[in-house]
Amino acid sequence: MEPDLIKMKSKEIRKLILSTIVKAKGGHAGASLSEVDILATLYFHVLRISAETLQDPLRDRFILSKGHGSEGLYCTLAAKGILPKSELDRYLTHACDLSIHPTNHVPGVEICTGALGHGFSIAVGIALSAKKKNQSYRAFVLTGDGELEEGSNWEAAMSAAHFKLGNLTVIVDNNQLQLIDFISHTMEIEPLFDKFVSFGFDVHVVDGHSPQDLCRVFDNLDYEGDKPHAIIARTIKGKGISFMENVPEWHHRIPTEVEGEAAFRELEA
């Protein structure tokens, strides 16, 4: 799909996220809105995945390692036709499998995540397995930037380079916030670019809200080469709803009725 059409999908997904969170009175608005354009680009341009190929052993694998951004993933899967949209209305109820952290009971969710710091290692295993079997599927993993404070990520990075996993791409949702504070106040992760380079990665920095830039980078990666890829996607937490943007408390605050209406007006505009 072309970048302009991906933008329209992003808009649709943002509205689904907001309505899902407002209805359930729970979720992580800031974290989910931050990742939307990355997920839309992945699911509508990059990943070889569809409702029909969910069980295909050769499908690409995607892991949302920052599992608290689950609404972003569920709403993208719904926009893609992998998950029925009606399921979103039941988010956080006992009547369905859509919980605050994704589980692989949900169609399209490969791996249970939510405890930060695991998805990258699992993606390394998936990519290594594909390579050993000489199969063409690829592994993509989206991590939070705060999540990279977990040491396990750097073991994953070390092994990805060691095993020459060109079929592995880690995307960092680099919104500079984690939970309710700025990363620089909590535990600095910079210089991220240099860190990934020193770990042997092919590294790109991109505007994480520009499907055009994201497509350009994804389209030019050498997935059959010897270097794993890192895409540092510069993002804004809460992107798309002005009063949520870059405001730490919107990590998991739930909009009041008035705030919800104001947010919908902005997304409709």
Ligand SMILES: Cc1ncc(C[n+]2csc(CCOP(=O)(O)OP(=O)(O)O)c2C)c(N)n1
């Ligand atoms: C192992 C682990 N420790 C702590 C938490 C609690 N926690 C949930 S979200 C979060 C911050 C995540 O920040 P970041 O990775 O930057 O994601 P963002 O929401 O900014 O996209 C933390 C510490 C967790 N889920 N798992």
Ligand SMILES: [Mg+2]
């Ligand atoms: Mg963050």
